[in-house]
Amino acid sequence: MSPTAQDRRRPMLHETRCESCSLSSLCLPLSLETADLERFDSIIRRHPPIKKGTRLVEQGDRFTSVFAVRSGSLKQITTEGSGEAQLTNFFLPSELVGLDGIDDGRYPGSVVALETTTVCEIPFDRLDALTQTLPELRAQLFRTLSKELREDRRMMQLLSRKTADQRLACFFLGLSDRFRRRGYSPFSFRLSMSRADIGNHLGLAVETVSRILGRFQQQDLVAVSGREVNILDLTALSTLADTEVT
């Protein structure tokens, strides 16, 4: 979808320029000069909001673009062989979706909106072309990829060495941190994902997630009401999260 008259008319116009986007310091164009930012801005395709449950990309679709999340949240689900679906990632505003599709030209998982979500589509060939003349942009892209690698490795550590309680603790700490970085309260937030999603992501059964949430509440670590979360004791959660298992 290219910028159209419809786009222009909308008061959204301000919103949809990188220059004025509140996420610009977190998103890709981090360290670009105004002129460069314009060039970056010009390759981006705005999208109308995606409704909850709608798929942004389908597993196996041809890879063409990466997407920057502007608002809302998404989950990535990969189904392999006859194996059950695996929820590999949650995406929050400013995060980049689809980088794992570069290699073989197909998206390796479906990406589904967890709530009404808006994204910026960035055609990868044009992004790649821009990195040729904008070293800072290139560096930022490498960093983003590299960071995702590092986070994946943390996830592996979580899945292979941590108990169910520690996994949940890590999950809350991770979310808390991501919200804080985005300027939201690190203590009080709303989960956009179901217990089943959390369980799938952490390698736990739904029932286990529910039980441990209950236990955390009894211990006054968090207060959970439906999908509303209040972190009461961040320190205790942190301790729990990376205490050696013996």
Next chain:
Amino acid sequence: MSPTAQDRRRPMLHETRCESCSLSSLCLPLSLETADLERFDSIIRRHPPIKKGTRLVEQGDRFTSVFAVRSGSLKQITTEGSGEAQLTNFFLPSELVGLDGIDDGRYPGSVVALETTTVCEIPFDRLDALTQTLPELRAQLFRTLSKELREDRRMMQLLSRKTADQRLACFFLGLSDRFRRRGYSPFSFRLSMSRADIGNHLGLAVETVSRILGRFQQQDLVAVSGREVNILDLTALSTLADTEVT
């Protein structure tokens, strides 16, 4: 995995040019013209062989270079917080070590030789600079990063959804495939890592690895003698590896 007779006989100098490297079709300079290959070649630093147990990089060291494995093998170990060490990766010839250090300028894990190993050091700033004028090289680097992401996600699926038996089966299939791609037998190879390493990587106790190996032998799936492996029934292993768990 062992050095061929040809390797030994040849003077080092010849060996160490990308142009004549037997891995050139798998390593980075995949699709470079001769002239470009020379430019790539010129930034590479050769290293004397690394002995078994020696660390190529130490966790926390300043990130400066990535390393292409020429021969031998390595493991990457990350120690987080007070948590136990996690073996996140094994590296075989033609694979690239260190890409996860780009983001925060530090290597996120130590990389240790599992046997006598030779690597090519590629200073990242120079590699990055080269990608400015060599779009194919840039594309290849993006692909490599992206592929690693995809493999990490597979690993997560393995760690969170597969049984111990399936993990071992996947591990053997993965190795088999990697050897085949490198021109070695996919059925008969030598493990350069210990049972403990395998267990750590797959999120299993050493004892479990040992027991399942025994079971696999009874079922005539593989013949294992020490670190020597013969895959007897690849099909059965494949079936086992991605059969839904019920």
Next chain:
DNA sequence: CGTACGTTTGATTGGAGTCAAGTAAAGTGG
């Protein structure tokens, strides 16, 4: 207002971890 879906809680089970002990293999130094 009812149906479907998401969540909680309880009872039971099993897969893999832990502990323990023994065997094989690989270094090490005389």
Next chain:
DNA sequence: CCACTTTACTTGACTCCAATCAAACGTACG
């Protein structure tokens, strides 16, 4: 080259965390 030490691997017995099965309860939404 052989005794000795150390490390790697195997095997068995027992335990426990989290999965599974089952059922009730809440909540969202057409």
